[in-house]
Amino acid sequence: MDASEPAIYRAAIQGDRAAFEMVIRSTSRSLFAIAYGILQSREEAEDVVQDTFVKAWKSRWRVRDSVKLPAWLATIARHRARDLARKRRPEPLPEDLESHEVVESAGQKADLDGEVRSALAQLPELHRLALTLRYFEDLDYGTIEQTLGLTNGALRGILGRALGLMRKRLKPALASIG
Amino acid sequence: MSTTHEQIDELLAADLHDELTAAERDEFHAHLVECAECRQAFQEGKNMNRILNETMADKKADAAFEQRMVSRFRDRVPKRSGLISLITDLMRVRAVQLTAATALLLALVQTGRMITGDSAMPLKRSEYISSTVEADRDKPGANRDSGVFAKTDGRSKTADALQQKTTPEEEPPPPPPPDKPLTPVESLRQLPSYVGNTKTKKAEFKDEKAPASTAETSAEFVEEKPSSSPSAVGPTANRKLIRNATAELEVVSFDESIQKITGFAAEEKGYVATTSSEKQANGKLRGEIVVKVLPDNLDRFLGRVHGIGELKNQALTTEDVTKAYFDTESRLKNARLMEQRLIEILKTKSKDVADLLEVEKELGRVREQIETMQGELKFMDSQVAFATVTITLAEKNMNLPAAFLLKEKAQLSLYATEVEKTYNEIKALASPKVQITTAQIDRDNTGRVSARLSLLLAPEDSESVIAKIKGMARVENFQVTTERVSQGGDGLGENAKTERDKVELNITLSRDEQETALQQTSLRIRTPEVNDKTKQLRAIAEQQGGRIRSSSFSRDPNGREYSTVSLRVPMKNYNALMQALNGLGKVENVSVRRDDRPNSQIDESNAPADVSIQVYSQGNIVSEETGIWATLRRTIGQGAAALMWSVRMIGVALAFLAPWALIIGAVGWVARRVSRARAARKQSGT
Numbered sequence: 052m053d054a055s056e057p058a059i060y061r062a063a064i065q066g067d068r069a070a071f072e073m074v075i076r077s078t079s080r081s082l083f084a085i086a087y088g089i090l091q092s093r094e095e096a097e098d099v100v101q102d103t104f105v106k107a108w109k110s111r112w113r114v115r116d117s118v119k120l121p122a123w124l125a126t127i128a129r130h131r132a133r134d135l136a137r138k139r140r141p142e143p144l145p146e147d148l149e150s151h152e153v154v155e156s157a158g159q160k161a162d163l164d165g166e167v168r169s170a171l172a173q174l175p176e177l178h179r180l181a182l183t184l185r186y187f188e189d190l191d192y193g194t195i196e197q198t199l200g201l202t203n204g205a206l207r208g209i210l211g212r213a214l215g216l217m218r219k220r221l222k223p224a225l226a227s228i229g
Numbered sequence: 230m231s232t233t234h235e236q237i238d239e240l241l242a243a244d245l246h247d248e249l250t251a252a253e254r255d256e257f258h259a260h261l262v263e264c265a266e267c268r269q270a271f272q273e274g275k276n277m278n279r280i281l282n283e284t285m286a287d288k289k290a291d292a293a294f295e296q297r298m299v300s301r302f303r304d305r306v307p308k309r310s311g312l313i314s315l316i317t318d319l320m321r322v323r324a325v326q327l328t329a330a331t332a333l334l335l336a337l338v339q340t341g342r343m344i345t346g347d348s349a350m351p352l353k354r355s356e357y358i359s360s361t362v363e364a365d366r367d368k369p370g371a372n373r374d375s376g377v378f379a380k381t382d383g384r385s386k387t388a389d390a391l392q393q394k395t396t397p398e399e400e401p402p403p404p405p406p407p408d409k410p411l412t413p414v415e416s417l418r419q420l421p422s423y424v425g426n427t428k429t430k431k432a433e434f435k436d437e438k439a440p441a442s443t444a445e446t447s448a449e450f451v452e453e454k455p456s457s458s459p460s461a462v463g464p465t466a467n468r469k470l471i472r473n474a475t476a477e478l479e480v481v482s483f484d485e486s487i488q489k490i491t492g493f494a495a496e497e498k499g500y501v502a503t504t505s506s507e508k509q510a511n512g513k514l515r516g517e518i519v520v521k522v523l524p525d526n527l528d529r530f531l532g533r534v535h536g537i538g539e540l541k542n543q544a545l546t547t548e549d550v551t552k553a554y555f556d557t558e559s560r561l562k563n564a565r566l567m568e569q570r571l572i573e574i575l576k577t578k579s580k581d582v583a584d585l586l587e588v589e590k591e592l593g594r595v596r597e598q599i600e601t602m603q604g605e606l607k608f609m610d611s612q613v614a615f616a617t618v619t620i621t622l623a624e625k626n627m628n629l630p631a632a633f634l635l636k637e638k639a640q641l642s643l644y645a646t647e648v649e650k651t652y653n654e655i656k657a658l659a660s661p662k663v664q665i666t667t668a669q670i671d672r673d674n675t676g677r678v679s680a681r682l683s684l685l686l687a688p689e690d691s692e693s694v695i696a697k698i699k700g701m702a703r704v705e706n707f708q709v710t711t712e713r714v715s716q717g718g719d720g721l722g723e724n725a726k727t728e729r730d731k732v733e734l735n736i737t738l739s740r741d742e743q744e745t746a747l748q749q750t751s752l753r754i755r756t757p758e759v760n761d762k763t764k765q766l767r768a769i770a771e772q773q774g775g776r777i778r779s780s781s782f783s784r785d786p787n788g789r790e791y792s793t794v795s796l797r798v799p800m801k802n803y804n805a806l807m808q809a810l811n812g813l814g815k816v817e818n819v820s821v822r823r824d825d826r827p828n829s830q831i832d833e834s835n836a837p838a839d840v841s842i843q844v845y846s847q848g849n850i851v852s853e854e855t856g857i858w859a860t861l862r863r864t865i866g867q868g869a870a871a872l873m874w875s876v877r878m879i880g881v882a883l884a885f886l887a888p889w890a891l892i893i894g895a896v897g898w899v900a901r902r903v904s905r906a907r908a909a910r911k912q913s914g915t
Contacts, residue, residue, distance in 0.1 A: 061909045068308065071302075072303075075295065075298050075299050076295045076298075076299060079294060079295050080289075080294065080295070083289075083290045084289070087289075097294075097297075100298060101298060101302070104298065104302050105302065108302070109306075112905070115905065115908060116908070168284075185246065186281050186282060186285035187285055188289070191248070192246070192248050207239050207242070207243050207248065210239075210243070211236070211238040211239030211240070211242040211243065212238060212239070213242075214238060214245075214274060214278070215237075215238030215241075215242075218238075218277045221277065222273070224280075225273050225276045225277060225280075
C-alpha cells in the first residue's frame with residue numbers, strides 16, 4: 052500500500068476516478084475527524100467531507116505535489132468546516148441530537164460526555180483537531196502531523212498540552228471516576 | 230529530572246499514545262516513581278485518555294462511512310460520457326498534447342493565410358514534384374518502353390528525369406515508306422492530298438515522271454538536269470514552282486556588266502531575255518537586264534552576278550502553280566475527249582445540215598478552248614522551266630560635281646500684339662520675288678491665336694524682306710541654316726560654280742500674351758483703403774503702357790481685404806512704374822526674378838515684364854473666428870474627434886493583440902500541462 056500510494060495519488064490527480072475513489076476511502080475518516088473536531092456535529096462533518104471530495108475532484112489539477120494530496124484535502128476540509136462553523140456561530144453549540152441518544156444509555160455518562168464536549172470546545176482548534184484525529188482514528192503522530200501540515204515533532208507538544216488542559220478542566224469528574 | 234517534570238504533560242500524552250522511545254519511557258517512569266505530583270498527573274491522564282477513548286468511540290465515523298462517501302461522490306460527480314472521457318484520457322498522453330498544440334498552431338497559421346490571401350499551393354506543388362520524381366526513379370526502364378515520360382514531361386525537373394525524357398526523342402523516326410515512281414495517273418490521284426500541305430518554297434524540280442505534255446515541252450530540260458538528289462524524294466517532287474529573282478547592283482561600267490551577265494547566263498544554260506538602258510542627267514547609264522536560267526542553277530548564277538558590282542538589294546520569290554497547272558491539264562483532257570466525240574458525230578450521223586453546222590460550230594469552240602489551255606500550259610511550263618532574274622544596273626557616281634547650290638533656310642518666331650493684323654501685313658508682301666507657299670492661322674477655344682507662314686524669297690531680295698518682317702513685330706528667335714548641295718557628283722570640285730538658291734523662310738506668329746516675361750516681380754502694398762489704391766494702381770499701369778492681365782479682390786473673416794493685380798509692362802517702363810507704386814503705400818516683400826536668354830536676338834526695351842501686386846489692409850483685432858463661442862465649439866469638436874480617434878485605436882489594438890493572446894494562452898496551457906506531467910513523473914520515480 053505504501054509504495055503504491057503516490058502512484059494512486061498521481062492517477063487521482065490526473066483524473067482517474069477509480070484511483071480517486073481509493074483516495075476517498077483512505078482519507079475520508081481522517082477528514083471526518085477534522086471536520087468533527089471543528090464542528091462537533093456528525094451530520095455536518097459528513098456533509099463537509101462530502102463537499103470536500105467534490106470540490107477536490109473539480110480542482111484536482113491545482114495539486115502540484117501529489118504526495119501532499121491528503122494534506123491538501125485536510126486543508127479544504129478545515130476551511131469548509133470553519134466556514135460552516137462561522138455561519139452558524141450565533142446559535143449555541145448543537146449538543147442536542149447526539150447527546151440525547153447517549154442520555155438514554157447512561158445518565159451519569161451523559162453528564163461526563165457533556166463536560167468532555169464543552170472542554171473540547173474550549174480548546175484551540177489545532178489542539179482539538181489533533182485530539183480528534185488521534186482518538187477517532189488511532190493515527191500515529193507522524194501521519195497526524197502530515198495531515199495537519201505540522202513540522203516533525205510538533206504534535207507531541209500540542210497533544211501533551213491538549214491532554215493537560217482537558218485533564219485540568221475535567222479534574223472533578225476524573226476524581227469522581229477515580 | 231527537572232526537564233522531565235516540566236514536560237510532564239507532553240511525556241504523559243506520548244506515553245499513553247505509545248509514542249515514546251524506550252529511553253524516554255524508562256526515564257519517564259523513573260521520574261514517576263520519584264515524583265508524587267507527576268504520579269498523580271499520570272493517573273489523571275490515564276483516566277482522561279480512557280474517557281476520551283470512550284466518548285470518541287461513539288462519535289467517530291461508522292463502518293459504512295467510506296462506502297457512503299464514495300457512492301455520494303459518484304452521485305454528485307457523474308461519470309462523463311465515453312467520448313469525452315476518451316478525449317480527456319487521451320489528453321493525458323504527452324504525444325497527444327504536443328500534437329494538439331501543433332495542430333492548433335498550424336490551424337492559426339492557416340487561418341492567417343486565409344485572411345491575408347496567401348495560398349498554400351506552392352507547398353502542395355513541391356510535394357507533387359518530389360513524388361513524381363521518385364516514381365520515375367522506381368521504374369527507369371518502363372519509361373522507355375511506354376509513354377509514361379510524357380506524363381512527367383515539364384513537371385519533373387531533375388536531370389535524371391530529363392535524361393529519360395529526351396532519350397526516346399533522339400531516336401530517329403521510322404523512315405517513311407519508299408517513294409515509288411509514280412505514273413502520271415497516280416501522280417494525278419495523289420495530288421489533292423499534297424496541295425496546301427507543304428510550305429516548302431525551295432525549288433524541287435525533280436519531276437522526272439511528270440505528265441506527258443510537260444515532258445514534251447521541257448524535254449531538253451528534263452534530260453539535262455542531274456539524275457536525282459536525295460531531297461528530291463517526297464511530296465515536292467511533282468510540284469510546279471515558278472522562281473523569280475530581282476537584284477539591284479551598282480557597277481562601274483554598264484556595258485561591261487551586261488557582257489559579263491550574258492556570259493554567265495550562257496554558262497548556266499540560260500539566256501538573256503531583254504535589256505534596256507537609259508542615260509541619266511549626270512551622264513551615267515542605268516538599265517535593266519532580264520535573264521532566264523535553269524531553276525537549279527539560279528543560286529549559283531546569282532552568286533556570280535553579285536561579283537560584278539555592289540549589291541544594293543535582292544529579292545527571291547517562289548510561286549506554287551501546281552494546282553492551277555493540273556486543273557488546266559484535266560480540263561484539257563476533257564476538252565480533247567469532247568473533241569473526239571464531236572468528230573465521231575460528224576462522221577457517223579451526218580444527215581441534217583443544220584445539225585452538222587451546229588456540231589461544226591461546237592467543234593470549233595472546243596478546239597479554241599483546247600488551244601487556249603495548251604497555251605496556258607505551255608506558258609506555265611516555260612515559267613517553271615526557267616527562273617526569271619531581273620537585274621537593275623546603275624553606274625556609280627565617280628565624277629566631280631558639276632555645280633553647287635547654296636540653300637538657305639530661315640526660321641523666324643515673332644510675338645505680335647495683334648496676330649491677325651501682322652499676319653495680313655506679311656501676306657501683303659507677296660510678289661513674284663516673295664512667294665508665300667503656306668499660310669495658316671489657328672485659333673483655339675480659349676481665344677489664343679497663332680499663325681504660321683512659309684515663304685520662298687528670291688535670293689537677291691531675301692535680306693530686305695526679312696528685315697521688313699522683323700520690323701512688324703517683336704522677334705523672339707531668328708535662325709538661318711545654310712546648306713551647300715553638290716549637283717551631278719559627290720566629290721569636291723574646285724571649278725564648280727556655286728549658285729544661290731531661293732531662300733526658304735518659316736515664320737511663326739504668336740500673341741505676345743503667351744510670351745514668358747523677361748522679368749517677374751511680386752510685391753505687397755499695405756494700405757487702409759484697398760479699393761481706392763487699387764483704382765489708382767490701374768491708372769498708373771495704363772500711364773506706363775502696361776496691360777492688366779488679371780485682378781482679384783477678397784475679404785477674409787477677419788475683415789482683411791486683399792486685392793491682387795497682375796500686369797505686364799514693357800521693360801523700358803518698368804522703372805517708372807516701380808517709382809509710381811512707391812507713392813501708393815508701404816511697399817513690402819518685393820521679389821524680382823529675371824530670365825536672361827543669352828544668345829538670342831531680343832530687343833530688351835520692349836521685352837515684357839510681369840508685375841504682380843497685392844494691395845491689402847490690416848484686419849479687425851478680434852476676428853469672427855475667435856471669441857468664446859467659436860473657441861467652445863472648436864474645443865468640443867476636437868474633443869469628439871479625439872474620442873473617436875481613441876475608439877479607433879482601441880479597435881486596432883484589439884485586432885493586433887487578439888491572435889497573439891490566443892497563441893500565448895495556448896502555449897501557456899500546453900507548457901503547464903507538460904510541466905505538471907513531468908513533476909508527477911518525478912514524484913513516482915522517487
